Amino acid sequence: MQTPSAHLLAIVEVEQSARVRCQEPGCRHSVYKAVHVVQDGASCIALGSTCFARRYGSLSALGNPTYGSGFGRKLTDEERALLEHNTQVLLARFAAEKAAREEHMKERLRELKGLASQARSGNGNGSHIAPGRELTMTAAAQLPGMIPAKPGPWPWMKPMTSMAYFKLKDGSGWVRVQRRDGQQMLAPLPEFDGWDEALPASVGVPSIEHAAYLVSDTVRAIAYLRERSAHECVSGVFAEIEAAAKAKP
Structure with a gap:
């Protein structure tokens, strides 16, 4: 060895x-x-x-x-x-892509924080919204997740719904969790670099603002994860999901 x-x-x-x-x-x-x-x-x-x-x-x-x-x-x-x-050139490309993704995620986070701040300080008539931002603000207000929900670390999670955690054989973990509008999501737990490239398009589409995949076919997504999982846990209490994620195989 x-x-x-x-x-x-x-x-x-x-x-x-x-x-x-x-x-x-x-x-x-x-x-x-x-x-x-x-x-x-x-x-x-x-x-x-x-x-x-x-x-x-x-x-x-x-x-x-x-x-x-x-x-x-x-x-x-x-x-x-x-x-x-020329493996080193390929790795340099991977490094550049990783840096670009991280910067994009940071920029989206800054933008969402700014929108949330504007929404809190606004007076309802748009007077506190910068010119040209009205449409963006309206769209943001329609997004699930501007109001924190418990249990779970996801502000967009629908309260009083179950979660399913899948610990995969490669060491990664994924949680099937429902968004406020009923959309099923797959969130990495814990989050890791490259999570947005980890699952195939047949399972879902990565959403940077949610830090999770939008699931297109729940049955197919669950089947994909179960084929590769070491163990799973279903619960409506995030503390139990978190404990399953931290448990050693």
């Missing part, structure tokens, strides 16, 4: 017809799903999940990847070529 200076950088996927060679010494296999990109000492290597687990002890030995999530981002043809021939 080798672990001293190893860091899991990303987990990616390529087309089955464009497999890449696993770079574990002695391995002759090519892989296309769950390709683990690892910085191990001075070397940056791509490993299949079997060789990764054998080399480091388990699939979760190095924790969550620095970029993206444990579900595996599917690479374009160009990115696949970079993975094989």
Whole structure:
């Protein structure tokens, strides 16, 4: 088992017809799903999940990847070529995308805080709203979540509704939670970098302002999570959901 200076950088996927060679010494296999990109000492290597687990002890030995999530981002043809021939350029692209996402999320948070502040200070006739912001303010007022709800950390959550927590085998956790207007959401718990790229479009669409996915098909989304879950918990009390999230496997 080798672990001293190893860091899991990303987990990616390529087309089955464009497999890449696993770079574990002695391995002759090519892989296309769950390709683990690892910085191990001075070397940056791509490993299949079997060789990764054998080399480091388990699939979760190095924790969550620095970029993206444990579900595996599917690479374009160009990115696949970079993975094989210029991995550092690909990683630099991942880093830039991560920084851009974080800045976007910060900007959205600042904007929403500003809208909430304007709503609290307004007198009902729009006199405290900056010119050109009336439409934005009206839309914001219609969004669920401007008024905090309990239990749970999500201000947009509908009170007195149940939640379902799914602890996935890759270490991430997701909560099925209902929004005030009845829309089902999937929120990462705890939130992690790259959460908005973690689930496929068939499950839902990421909403930065909610820090959760808008679920398009609840049955399909739950089935997807259950196929990959280590355990789950259903409760109307967030403290129980939180305890399940903190419980060791």
